[in-house]
Amino acid sequence: MEDFLKLARERFVVMDKTNEYDRELLRYALDLGLNEKMQLRDLCELVESLAKCNPSLALSISAHHLALNCLKDCEGFCAFALTEKSGSNVKDVKTSAEVEGDVYRIVGLKRFVTNGEFADRFVVSAKVEGKVMVFEVDGKVKAERINLNAFRGSGISKVYFDNRGRLLGDLKLAIISLNFGRVVLSHLALGIAKRCFEVALRRAKKMGLIENAGVRWRFAELKSEIEVLSGYLKSVVNDFNPKDFVRPAICKLKASEVAKSCSDFMVEVFGAKGLVTHSLPETLYRYAKALDIGEGTNEIMKEIVSRAL
């Protein structure tokens, strides 16, 4: 695993610059069995460690397990394709499913699908007789890479479906899986937050900025945020309830905010150098921002939490 993390770290800059997914890294991940179902605790640990080295690959692994949660198995990588033009309103689905023999024909366009470029299997929402259902689709799809400014090299694509699919269940299956996915993504955010904190602290010590009480106190505040977040995430993982929408939403809301605060401070500590394109601070600043949009925006997380009050 150490070698894998080392290689993942080395390849990250190129992935961010080119937006190309790394076949060799993905193959390595398969060889290590990282695509196989695992305990939530192990998956969260893996994603947190990976996020410190290569957040794009960490997102690919997270998205794979989110989709896998709806499936029995998948030999390669899978993707979770829910988002359409209507964005947060996942019930407004234009993708259609029509009975074709003993399966369905799925036709439609999904957007921002992580792993979309290389996935072997897709979990897709589609409307059949006015009801949104979830299907599994194998094989070739037309995928068009999106030039997002974060999580580059994660294969995030527009995916055009005109494929045969098998019914997995109703939309509840995908919505419940998102609870699992949000806890995992929160660990990705925690990994980014920790990396930003460590890099900024090293720099502040090296440059003597740490002698300034204002700087030290900001580190103390961020350290407290990270510690409290880690404790909360641990408690949610320890007694994870897939039907609980509120705690995963709190995890995702808080974790993305902590990641944003840490990345923002890292840029501050580096000064103008932190704004140089593809420098680590500038890169992680972009990635942290995307975390409050992916797997449901933070406004939607607030909706989930506030409606349960």
Ligand SMILES: Cc1cc2nc3c(=O)[nH]c(=O)nc-3n(C[C@H](O)[C@H](O)[C@H](O)COP(=O)(O)OP(=O)(O)OC[C@H]3O[C@@H](n4cnc5c(N)ncnc54)[C@H](O)[C@@H]3O)c2cc1C
């Ligand atoms: C890095 C990344 C990876 C992703 N991976 C996947 C993936 O693998 N599969 C997939 O299906 N999708 C994926 N997405 C898409 C993601 O799920 C959507 O971007 C997200 O659900 C929001 O939809 P939208 O971007 O269309 O924004 P919109 O829904 O158009 O929202 C625009 C703004 O309006 C706000 N808003 C919308 N509705 C409400 C409301 N009811 N109350 C208050 N405010 C509201 C939003 O918070 C936001 O600020 C990914 C996105 C990112 C950034």
